[in-house]
Amino acid sequence: MSIERVGIVGGGQMGAGIAEVCAKAGVDVIVHEINDELADAAEARVLKSLARAVEKGKLDGDAHGAAISRLRFESDLMLMADRQLVIEAVVEDERIKTELFDHLDRIVKAEDAILASNTSSIPITRIGRATQRPQSVVGMHFFNPATVMPLVEIVHSVTTSDETAAGAAAFAGDVLGKVVVHTKDRAGFIVNMLLCPYIFEAIRMYESGFATKEDIDAAMVNGAGYPMGPLTLADLIGNDVMLAVAESLHAEYGEPQYSAPPLLKRMVEAGMLGRKTGKGFYDYT
Numbered sequence: 001m002s003i004e005r006v007g008i009v010g011g012g013q014m015g016a017g018i019a020e021v022c023a024k025a026g027v028d029v030i031v032h033e034i035n036d037e038l039a040d041a042a043e044a045r046v047l048k049s050l051a052r053a054v055e056k057g058k059l060d061g062d063a064h065g066a067a068i069s070r071l072r073f074e075s076d077l078m079l080m081a082d083r084q085l086v087i088e089a090v091v092e093d094e095r096i097k098t099e100l101f102d103h104l105d106r107i108v109k110a111e112d113a114i115l116a117s118n119t120s121s122i123p124i125t126r127i128g129r130a131t132q133r134p135q136s137v138v139g140m141h142f143f144n145p146a147t148v149m150p151l152v153e154i155v156h157s158v159t160t161s162d163e164t165a166a167g168a169a170a171f172a173g174d175v176l177g178k179v180v181v182h183t184k185d186r187a188g189f190i191v192n193m194l195l196c197p198y199i200f201e202a203i204r205m206y207e208s209g210f211a212t213k214e215d216i217d218a219a220m221v222n223g224a225g226y227p228m229g230p231l232t233l234a235d236l237i238g239n240d241v242m243l244a245v246a247e248s249l250h251a252e253y254g255e256p257q258y259s260a261p262p263l264l265k266r267m268v269e270a271g272m273l274g275r276k277t278g279k280g281f282y283d284y285t
């Protein structure tokens, strides 16, 4: 199946980034948000990023216009009916995701359509179970910023069919030009299982007063070759996402290195989610 019509549910930082990548790759994209105001905000997010790409000389005027013409921002989920691939990128809340997949199952018409989740922490098997077609449900895990990071993890649940996984992988690799890796459906997949305990340790180190946040970040950039330090990265990913990943890793493996540092919980409770709220480990206001 050649995928030409994609739906993205959720126009936050991940959904907007994925939508932009799809539109630039020549695919017709509908981005769904829960109301018109949020749909407008998602549109503004993508337009700003596309304009920045033009400014930087990464996109010419024609490609910019073409990408915009392929994008629609809507609040009516029924518009997902004709989509061949829907990628869900809503909040990391299992109840919200399973309800959404139940709706998508009833709305998306094509029997061979792929229903994908960009979740970083919720088992794809549980999301698939909310539908009558768990064989068509797969994980497509993008990385933040989605417009820049080359990787997509294709997550095979115990019920995902080989055709669905192959279709999702071909779309991510051949159409979007991403690097594709395959993983089974266990918490953290490949990247988060390795990356998140490292970030949690950095938060514990900072919380205990062992070193300043600036020195922890500077140490890992200059001593270990990371593009950004762990606390700056937590702010980029979003501290709410980090907490959701910690809870899921800890529930799955029960090991202390996966537990959420208390400071991370307090910061999320205080709305210090990182760049997206203007405050996290650092101040972005």
Ligand code: CAA
Residues within 6 Å of the ligand: 056, 058, 119, 120, 142, 143, 144, 145, 147, 148, 149, 191, 192, 195, 227, 228, 233, 236, 237, 241, 245
């Ligand atoms: N949003 C969108 N684009 C951004 C951005 C942002 N917040 N920050 C930077 N960029 C873009 C820039 O526009 C630029 O794009 P072009 O090359 O097309 O011009 C590119 O990134 C490089 O930017 P800069 O030169 O300004 O900055 P940099 O060299 O410091 O790179 C970075 C920025 C790409 C974010 C780099 O620091 C990096 O790779 N950081 C690590 C990111 C990472 O590890 N992401 C994975 C997180 S884990 C995850 O997402 C999974 C999960 O489930 C939690």
